[in-house]
Amino acid sequence: MNTRLRGTLAAVAAALVVALAGVVVPALPASAATIGTLELRDAGGRPMPSIDAAQLPSFTTAVATGACPVGFRDATRLAIVAGASTFVASSNQTITDATAPATATLDTPVADYSTAGTLTVRLQCLDIQNGIGVVSTSYYESTLTSSGGSRYAVTPAPTIVVEATTIALAVSPASPVVVGANVVLTATVTRAAITGSVEFFDGGVSLGSEPVSGGVASFDSTAFGLGLHSFTAVFTPNEPVYYAQSTTAAPTVITVVERPTSTTIAVAAPATVNVGTDSVLTANVAPTMAGGSVTFSAGAATLGTAPVVGGVARLSIAGLAAGEYDVTATFTPSNPILFEASTTASARRLVVLPAPAASSIALTVAGPSTPRVGDRLALTATVAPADATGTVEFLDDGVVLDTVGLSGSVAELVIPSAVLGTHSYTARFVPADARFFEGSTTPAPLLVTVAAAPVAVPTPTATPGASTGAPARVAPAAADPDGSLAFTGFAMGGLVLLAAGLLGGGGALVASRRRRAAQD
Structure with a gap:
């Protein structure tokens, strides 16, 4: 055994002698025998097939x-045996379950017992007497x-069940991905x-x-360059003794594409509409070959979506409440690989006006009670409400006579x-702005009959002394001194009848002085 190990174990033994005050640790008798093996476990309770003396x-x-043998079930302790020397590595530990497998825990870490050769970890069972x-x-x-070195293999090797692991891979953003975009792989x-x-x-790279x-x-x-990319991931555990390596079940594939063509969109809408009136919103998308759809919005509210045809999307809307709306449009391409989405740079203001006010019109005529040809007539149209503005069309039997602007509420x-005959006069109100007032027409025509003018006739000159029942003689005109032209008139209830005759080819009237003389 090397000098370092001897010194370390000696120090541990000295410390334990103090801790065991009064406990005698006799040497093992020659008849000592092994009755089983030990499983060395880490702090997590996992069996260790090897240990590293340099990692404490x-x-x-x-x-x-x-379990400990019968008669020696009061306490246990651990000892490390190096060659012929035995050193205590733990204090005595009371046994709480005599029939359970004997255990002992290190309470003083062994600083370093690395040495070439073989070491023995021994669990001893004790009987405490006085x-x-x-x-x-x-x-x-x-x-x-x-x-x-410091790595030791444990014999016999414990049975360790290696736990399987799994790994899943996610790729963001989703395919297709524009070249140059940051692609994140998360396992x-x-x-x-x-x-x-x-x-x-x-x-495979x-x-x-x-x-x-x-x-x-x-x-x-x-x-990542243009084209297909097939991503996989492999997990390698730090403790392969306890955990297995794992690989993603299937590759995650993305396509990297060229940057799509940018698009622009502009929205058009009528400036004002009335409540309940159908209005058409129009969006123009460039380039015109970009296919997709346009969603029209007013603030946070979606008005509807329309397809893009030839670069134009149209949406008919109705039912908006009176008020002001800022209309925007968003283009969503059907093929985002080829074209980018776009949104209007600015909103278009749409004003929805209340429904136009109803109007009415009345027509009167001023002139003689029994008008005759040539009389002056005046047609007057009165429109309600009084604040309505616009013009009035005057018609005679459906034919427009003239259009006159309102002054106040009157035209x-x-x-x-006046012209001879019966006239059917009507009037039609045309509002200056149909958004505010409705048009109206007189409910019934105003009938006016114009009679013929009277005929003017010269007054006859009566012969003195003639009775009122006798024919009245009319003197020859001054233009007829020779008496070749004469008028004969008869007074009948105030109506003068005139007779004239033509004289052969000379054109003289038949009436002559000789006839008048014969009648006398």
Whole structure:
């Protein structure tokens, strides 16, 4: 045994002598015999197939394959035997269950017992009599064998069930990935307490290893080139004695593509509409070959989605409440590998007005009670409500006579010379802005009959002394001094009848002085 080991074990023994005050530890008799082996366990209770004397403590507990012999079931202790020397490595520990496998725990770590050759860890059973410990001639032991250095193999080797592990791999972002984007590989190992490392692979090429912390290891890179990438991961535990290596069940594949073509989108909408009126929102997407859909929104509310056809998307909307809306549009490409999504740079203001107010119109005519041809007539239209603005069309039997603007709530059309016949007058109100007022028409036509004008007739000159029942003689006109033209008139109830005759080819009237003389 080397000088270092002797000094270490001697120091431990001296400390234990003080701790065992009054307990005598006699040497083992020549008839001492091994009755079983030990399983050396770490602080987690796991069996150790090997120990490292340079890592303190090397092991924590020794568990025997059976109970202490009858008569020696008061206490146990551990000893390390190096060659012919025996050194106590723990204090006496009271046995609480005499039939259970004997155990002993190190209470003073062995600082360093590395040496070439063989060491023995021995669990001794004691019978305490009047404070004196009597050691059984039977004991449990295991052998530590070193080929040099501080690593020792435990004999017999314990039976250790290696626990399987699993590893899952996630890749972000999802495929397809734009070239130059940061791709993150995240591996998750079962049981977060397991330590080790994960090696990441792209196809058969190692990307590197990362330590596992809390059951997770990650790797990221922006250097992946165009094309397919098949990622896998392999977990290697720090304690392969207890945990198995594992590999992802299947590769995770992504496609790295060229950066897609950028797009722009602009939205158009009417400035104002009335409640309940259908309106069309339009979005123009560039380039025009980009296919996909456009979602129109007003603030946080979605108005609807429409397909893009030839670079244009149209959405018909109705039912918006009165108010102001800031309309935006978002383009979602059907093929994100080729085209990027885009959103309008600014909103378009849409004002929804209340429903237009109803209107009414009344029509009156001013003029003679019985108008005749040539009389002056005035048509007056009155529109309600009084604040309505616009024009009035005046119609006669459906034909527009003229259009007159409202003054206040009244419009007037003057007909300077009435035309013979019956006229069916109507009036139609046309609002200046249909968003605020509805149009209206007179409910029924206004009928006006225009009579013919009276005929003007010359007043006849009566012959003095003639009775009112006799024919009235009319003197020849001054233009007819020779008496070749004469008028004969008869007064009948105020109506004058005139007769004239043509004289042969000369055109003289038949009436002549000779006839008048004959009648006399």
